[in-house]
Amino acid sequence: MSEDTAQEFAVEFRKTSYNGYQSFSYLKPGQDYEEYKLAKDLGRVPLHDMGLDAEQDARTRRLIDENIIISLHDHPQIFPDDISEVRGYIRTGREHTSYLGLSKSGMTAVFDNMMDGTACVTSKFGWKWDDVIYDLGMRRADLAKQHYARIVYDVDDIRAAKDNGQVGIVLCLEAATPIENEVDRIDILYGMGIRQMGIAYSEANGLGSGLKESRDGGLTVFGRRAVERMNDIGMAIDVSHSGDQTCLDTFEQSTKPVLITHAGARAVWETPRMKPDSVLRACADGGGVIGIEAAPHTSLSHAHPQHSIESVMDHFTYCVELMGIEHVAFGPDTLYGDHVGLHKIFAQNLGVHVAHGGPEYTPVPYVSGLENPTENYYNIVGWLVKHGYSDEDIIAVTGGNILRVLQQIW
Template identity: 25%
Template sequence: MRIDCLQYANWSEKIFRQMREGDVDAVHVTIAYHETFRETVLNFERWNRWFERYPDLILKGSTAVDIDLARETGRTAIFFGFQNPSPIEDDIGLVEIVHTLGARFMQLTYNNQSLLATGCYETEDTGITRMGRQVIKEMNRVGLVVDMSHSADRSTIDAADLSERPIAITHANPYEWAPALRNKKDDVIRAVTENGGMLGFSLYPHHLRNKSDCTLTDFCAMIALTADTFGTAHLGIGSDLCQDQPDSVVEWMRTGRWTKDIDYGEGSAAAPGFPPMPAWFKDNRDFGNIEDGLRAVGMSPDEVEGIMGGNWYRFFAENFGPAP
């Protein structure tokens, strides 16, 4: 089973066909960065049209059962998520509405301070806000997973502890291995995994040691080491693949409407665009390389199966429905 717990591609039939070539059973797809609720609805609509147009390639995922259906019918199940809580605006009632529409993950922050928590680029991290506590409770109730990929450390640890259901870091790597602002320190990973949560390993070059030149062996050895430290069961892939996006999109991701200045984030004025992907992971057809790489660094078939998709499958099965 292969599940990728984060992509934000410039979607097309070509990419959907590559998912099939790569035997990708499910993908968590970002459908909001800075969008308001109303704008996010337009993004749901675009996906509805793709589901209608490519019924032989993709289907909308609501629960883990849809992954079974996708496997039985040779398709990829698409699960929706937000990288920012902007779609719920200031309205806790929108949590259930976006879940009904299909959202299954929501980041409490995207780099900046939000109404709910602090982002990883702020200098002060004040943890979960008053509204954040209420929204986490509501997300737990309806089955919308708290994702802290772009959040600051204290906020993430607070969220892991406050949430009554496991949370996720869908796409990041250990800071110990690659000290990027977006990667996660051990105490953060521990707080998330000890509470039953998941870490998805990112293939976005800014999150990799040696960036685009990172080797497959180095990446897979890092996964094996993380498994030794935190337990294999809590780990998966969240590639952060942004295939075929123009550089204008990475600028939108970084600046949205919140600044008139350009903030290059993980990039720089000299290299403002998307960095090239590592040669061994260009697109959805390359998941087999990671699978081979994990075996080559000595992981067992069961461990590899879990990291490539089995662990996310179990997490999806337990966390996308109403609280028991």
């Protein structure tokens, strides 16, 4: 899709340095790697109508154009148009990044979580050290062949991305499972560019318990060593998929703020995937930030049980009231393609049904208003504008709070 054609499928912000590069275009598809028909990165679903008037629309665009906008958690990769082909696609080791989509998003930086638990290059079950390194190396090779996206190593790189019309890519892992019992692997990952890592995903690992476990034993002795090493080296710690006690132990152990990069409030929607008040308060007490989650069928609410941006913002308003607005941001956890279908295919790997188990809800094919990384921040900022938030508060929750915490961690 050309940039001119793409304009009708995305809101336009200030011009970026994107020059049309597409992932792995330095190779010959079908010869150097197996080619798959990919989903549309723009125009896969209709744009969500936020109902903004001309003044609100102008203010929304200005706030995004003038300020640093950061997603605390996303997967800006393009998946196969036929999501049933996803395992074969992953086995090529070459997930394509939507540079075009990112260039239309208004984002300054995105915490990019790569394949993560779907890193099944050689194994069906993910989280293997070799597969994660394979994925990381391939992504870095692709990033090295273009000039629009830059890998973020520190806060100065985020500011430079803003100044240069680029997007910053913060390389992340949702769980420390691949380090096994080797604390020095944290250093290796840091050396390869990883700047944020989770404690555990759905299943327990050597560090602590995940959301899938019926009993949460908390942070292990090795987990405490790992937290100390991440503090020492300057790697941000995430507990989004960790069990409640493991979260609390991590906050207590860490000498630096801890992130909940993508979750919501259990008081709003009663599932293990959402966090109880005790965890949310402890995160804020330690100086941390939560990114509000929007992946399909996660952050619903009783007021809006059909998942949409309105459901997500119910979690936002609750967390702001409980934690203080200085501790809240957004980690939409979106991608380009059929996210609902992806969850179904990887349900066993990711523990989706266990983590999402709770009240009944109406399934949706996608989350209207927060379906992909391109549309997220126009709609988030537009919602905040429409609901009377000040410029100061909007700047804080869409980037400022994250920057403040990263300066302490990195």
